[in-house]
Amino acid sequence: xxxxxxxxxxxxxxxxxxxxxxxxxxxxxxxxxxxxxxxxxxxxxxxxxxxxxxxxxxxxxxxxxxxxxxxxxxxxxxxxxxxxxxxxxxxxxxxxxxxxxxxxxxxxxxxxxxxxxxxxxxxxxxxxxxxxxxxxxxxxxxxxxxxxxxxxxxxxxxxxxxxxxxxxxxxxxxxxxxxxxxxxxxxxxxxxxxxxxxxxxxxxxxxxxxxxxxxxxxxxxxxxxxxxxxxxxxxxxxxxxxxxxxxxxxxxxxxxxxxxxxxxxxxxxxxxxxxxxxxxxxxxxxxxxxxxxxxxxxxxxxxxxxxxx
Amino acid sequence: xxxxxxxxxxxxxxxxxxxxxxxxxxxxxxxxxxxxxxxxxxxxxxxxxxxxxxxxxxxxxxxxxxxxxxxxxxxxxxxxxxxxxxxxxxxxxxxxxxxxxxxxxxxxxxxxxxxxxxxxxxxxxxxxxxxxxxxxxxxxxxxxxxxxxxxxxxxxxxxxxxxxxxxxxxxxxxxxxxxxxxxxxxxxxxxxxxxxxxxxxxxxxxxxxxxxxxxxxxxxxxxxxxxxxxxxxxxxxxxxxxxxxxxxxxxxxxxxxxxxxxxxxxxxxxxxxxxxxxxxxxxxxxxxxxxxxxxxxxxxxxxxxxxxxxxxxxxxxxxxxxxxxxxxxxxxxxxxxxxxxxxxxxxxxxxxxxxxxxxxxxxxxxxxxxxxxxxxxxxxxxxxxxxxxxxxxxxxxxxxxxxxxxxxxxxxx
Numbered sequence: 001x002x003x004x005x006x007x008x009x010x011x012x013x014x015x016x017x018x019x020x021x022x023x024x025x026x027x028x029x030x031x032x033x034x035x036x037x038x039x040x041x042x043x044x045x046x047x048x049x050x051x052x053x054x055x056x057x058x059x060x061x062x063x064x065x066x067x068x069x070x071x072x073x074x075x076x077x078x079x080x081x082x083x084x085x086x087x088x089x090x091x092x093x094x095x096x097x098x099x100x101x102x103x104x105x106x107x108x109x110x111x112x113x114x115x116x117x118x119x120x121x122x123x124x125x126x127x128x129x130x131x132x133x134x135x136x137x138x139x140x141x142x143x144x145x146x147x148x149x150x151x152x153x154x155x156x157x158x159x160x161x162x163x164x165x166x167x168x169x170x171x172x173x174x175x176x177x178x179x180x181x182x183x184x185x186x187x188x189x190x191x192x193x194x195x196x197x198x199x200x201x202x203x204x205x206x207x208x209x210x211x212x213x214x215x216x217x218x219x220x221x222x223x224x225x226x227x228x229x230x231x232x233x234x235x236x237x238x239x240x241x242x243x244x245x246x247x248x249x250x251x252x253x254x255x256x257x258x259x260x261x262x263x264x265x266x267x268x269x270x271x272x273x274x275x276x277x278x279x280x281x282x283x284x285x286x287x288x289x290x291x292x293x294x295x296x297x298x299x300x301x302x303x304x305x306x307x308x309x
Numbered sequence: 310x311x312x313x314x315x316x317x318x319x320x321x322x323x324x325x326x327x328x329x330x331x332x333x334x335x336x337x338x339x340x341x342x343x344x345x346x347x348x349x350x351x352x353x354x355x356x357x358x359x360x361x362x363x364x365x366x367x368x369x370x371x372x373x374x375x376x377x378x379x380x381x382x383x384x385x386x387x388x389x390x391x392x393x394x395x396x397x398x399x400x401x402x403x404x405x406x407x408x409x410x411x412x413x414x415x416x417x418x419x420x421x422x423x424x425x426x427x428x429x430x431x432x433x434x435x436x437x438x439x440x441x442x443x444x445x446x447x448x449x450x451x452x453x454x455x456x457x458x459x460x461x462x463x464x465x466x467x468x469x470x471x472x473x474x475x476x477x478x479x480x481x482x483x484x485x486x487x488x489x490x491x492x493x494x495x496x497x498x499x500x501x502x503x504x505x506x507x508x509x510x511x512x513x514x515x516x517x518x519x520x521x522x523x524x525x526x527x528x529x530x531x532x533x534x535x536x537x538x539x540x541x542x543x544x545x546x547x548x549x550x551x552x553x554x555x556x557x558x559x560x561x562x563x564x565x566x567x568x569x570x571x572x573x574x575x576x577x578x579x580x581x582x583x584x585x586x587x588x589x590x591x592x593x594x595x596x597x598x599x600x601x602x603x604x605x606x607x608x609x610x611x612x613x614x615x616x617x618x619x620x621x622x623x624x625x626x627x628x629x630x631x632x633x634x635x636x637x638x639x640x641x642x643x644x645x646x647x648x649x650x651x652x653x654x655x656x657x658x659x660x661x662x663x664x665x666x667x668x669x670x671x672x673x674x675x676x677x678x679x680x681x682x683x684x685x686x687x688x689x690x691x692x693x694x695x696x697x698x699x700x701x702x703x704x705x706x707x708x709x710x711x712x713x714x715x716x717x718x719x720x721x722x
Binding site for chain 1: 331332334359360362363364365366368369370372373374375376377378379380381382384398399402406502503507509510511512514515516517518519520521522526
């Protein structure tokens with residue numbers, strides 16, 4: 001079931017402009033890069049990207065950059081504070097007449113799940129609390145991808161990482177709910193598979209002043225262990241199995257923008273990935289698979305019940 | 310020009326106000342709080358224009374300050390002690406961005422054990438960050454140094470942030486007469502903000518802090534930072550000259566007192582140098598040829614000025630209010646490095662560590678410094694630092710150790 005869309009009906013409606021040029025040192029098939037490309041396309045070119053240390057830091061390597069917008073690299077723990085300084089400074093420059101209003105920039109934080117959920121959470125929590133008018137895009141590849149795929153608090157239950165070789169014993173921290181509890185005007189999950197849903201959400205957030213937060217499932221070929229060509233298929237399976245719910249919260253009220261009517265079993269998503277191979281070979285780990293399925297079912301039972309009433 | 314009574318903290322706030330800083334990201338820490346509280350009041354009542362924003366940590370505060378400076382806004386920040394260390398990662402980052410702003414550090418000893426009293430281990434931990442460092446002795450100098458700091462930081466030959474240090478409690482909360490320069494004169498002394506183009510705008514995309522994955526390019530940028538900090542010597546002298554012309558006060562990289570005919574030179578930094586001057590007065594009254602050299606600029610290190618001032622002296626004593634465990638006094642090491650390159654160097658060079666965590670340095674301790682230095686044999690080789698502590702203070706420590714159930718070790722001199 002899909003919600004009614006107000007701005008875009010199909011990918012053909014998306015703007016044709018590109019602000020992320022082809023060619024970067026990022027991995028082939030990176031879902032995070034696809035998300036950024038789509039996000040930037042819709043958000044427009046008047047953007048300064050504030051980047052926390054992570055995979056995307058390697059996108060611009062001096063003197064080359066695939067970005068047609070501006071870029072400020074901060075530390076891993078403080079991209080949102082960098083956004084604060086930039087937003088405040090741009091406002092001061094415009095108010096004092098030093099910068100014409102049409103030279104204004106959108107401030108966009110670009111950070112991975114590690115920075116977003118671990119070190120950077122404090123600075124982002126502060127920025128949301130202060131009602132900072134900025135965009136935040138988290139590319140969630142469910143691990144510290146840039147350093148060779150170690151466990152992060154976004155690593156899902158049972159997944160193998162370089163520091164959880166027996167499978168991650170914990171479930172993902174729920175960054176959507178952590179953000180939502182701060183009562184920002186807009187929070188959403190997005191996927192590189194669903195460009196129209198992504199674009200639609202940017203347009204819905206655009207008129208809102210304050211923190212506009214997005215977390216995207218960033219399919220990761222080297223970390224997850226799949227052929228780059230399969231990235232979109234996996235992103236789609238994450239949605240169809242219900243593992244990656246597409247939703248938004250406007251002023252705290254949640255609505256799902258896609259509700260899979262017949263959810264596929266989680267195996268369909270897990271089995272093609274090397275990081276879950278130990279759940280299927282040499283012996284099938286029904287206990288772990290069932291626990292993952294049960295968590296997904298619990299989530300949707302509660303979500304559907306609350307959205308019906 | 311107005312003359313008024315100000316604490317060191319209030320003088321720092323006045324420095325930011327007179328420089329017309331229009332962005333202040335803030336996070337409180339004792340003993341710096343009075344600075345940001347004063348500024349908060351001025352932004353609230355309209356005496357200062359722009360934005361005052363409370364941040365979630367010093368790490369965030371320093372990032373916001375650097376980002377605003379990168380965007381082209383005159384920015385002021387203040388911290389102390391653990392806060393400076395918490396922001397240390399960002400100090401290196403924003404210095405690497407090559408953005409000009411002024412950071413005041415109200416120095417205070419470092420944990421553990423936690424303390425509120427001042428010493429210089431916090432600010433000296435930042436000495437390799439790329440920030441230029443100016444150390445103030447008086448409240449007047451705090452204000453003047455901040456104005457000079459903006460002038461230096463914003464000079465195109467430099468374009469790095471400047472740290473102005475003042476001692477917690479001894480300067481932060483001491484009220485002294487301070488001359489407030491005429492705002493119009495300050496406006497003439499500092500470049501108009503309009504002369505600097507915004508760092509980021511829609512029609513002029515820019516990038517800062519881009520990754521550099523090869524050693525040679527990284528080496529180039531790091532060395533450029535070194536050259537920029539080196540360049541601050543020249544710019545500082547120009548700024549000092551014009552400052553003197555406009556405001557009648559001259560601030561050098563080093564500050565000599567009774568140096569002309571001095572055979573023995575005592576080297577200090579910060580507000581305790583005032584106590585050092587009093588000791589020099591007493592010794593001079595006794596007919597002893599002793600002078601004081603205060604280090605006002607610590608980065609760039611005033612190598613040539615020190616060499617010139619110390620060449621041909623008989624003895625040099627460095628009184629560090631810091632301690633590098635396993636090394637000794639930090640400034641002593643840096644002074645020794647200068648003297649190693651002097652053709653006519655003093656034959657006696659001694660190291661003292663005192664005033665840690667705000668510990669008083671008494672007359673007796675100053676006398677001990679002079680006595681040890683004058684009695685030292687020439688070229689007697691490496692000698693560890695002498696920890697300054699009076700017998701009464703040592704007994705106090707012993708008493709506390711006994712109360713806490715410790716058997717005092719024979720660690721105190």
